Amino acid sequence: MAKGGKRKINEGDVASNRQAAFRFEFMDRLECGIVLTGTEVKSIRTGTVQLKDGYALIRDGELFLHNVHIPPYGPASRENHDPERVRKLLANRKEIDKLVAETKEKGYTLVPLRVYFKGPRAKVEIALGKGKDRFDKRESIKKKDMQRDVQRQLRDAER
Numbered sequence: 001m002a003k004g005g006k007r008k009i010n011e012g013d014v015a016s017n018r019q020a021a022f023r024f025e026f027m028d029r030l031e032c033g034i035v036l037t038g039t040e041v042k043s044i045r046t047g048t049v050q051l052k053d054g055y056a057l058i059r060d061g062e063l064f065l066h067n068v069h070i071p072p073y074g075p076a077s078r079e080n081h082d083p084e085r086v087r088k089l090l091a092n093r094k095e096i097d098k099l100v101a102e103t104k105e106k107g108y109t110l111v112p113l114r115v116y117f118k119g120p121r122a123k124v125e126i127a128l129g130k131g132k133d134r135f136d137k138r139e140s141i142k143k144k145d146m147q148r149d150v151q152r153q154l155r156d157a158e159r
Contacts, residue, residue: 014122015049016114022140024111024129028102032063033090034115034124037081039073044122046073049115056089056110056126058100063089065124068112089124102128 036044043049054068065087072080091099102108113125132140 012116014044014047014115014117015051017051017054017112019052020111020113020127020129022137023132024109024127025132026111026113026127026129027108028128029113030091030095030099030126030128032124032126034065034122035088035090036070036122039076039079039081040070040087041122042076043070043073043081044115045117051112051115054112056112058096058103058110061093061096061100063091063096063099063110063126065089065112065126068115089126099128107131 048071050069054065056063056065058064067084068087069083070081071083099110103110107130109129109131110126111129113127115122115124117123
């Protein structure tokens with residue numbers, strides 16, 4: 001019988017973007033705070049965030065998160081938030097300036113990898129990624145299949 005629930009990268013994650021590793025090759029990672037409303041925080045705690053099509057942009061020296069779906073919080077009814085709204089990310093000026101310089105190169109984008117709580121604060125890990133070619137994706141699939149076969153053989157050998 002299969003395990004229930006979504007698989008996550010790390011144990012404490014609320015949501016993770018597992019498909020990003022297939023689509024992009026990561027160069028640099030950055031932990032950012034995220035500006036949220038009360039109902040968004042409660043909705044994130046339920047673990048229903050979707051990062052699949054999300055990306056981050058730098059506008060006017062500030063970092064913003066786009067296309068991340070945080071569903072409305074059920075008990076809030078009237079006082080709810082817009083699920084697809086643009087959210088501001090909190091990072092140091094030096095880190096943002098470094099990202100501005102790196103994203104000016106062709107083919108680089110900022111991709112959210114995971115959402116998690118660090119104490120009472122919600123955090124987002126974003127990565128500077130370059131899109132993979134079709135050949136690179138095939139290589140990733142081969143590596144994943146080989147690792148799965150090795151794990152299967154090790155598991156069978158222990159029995």
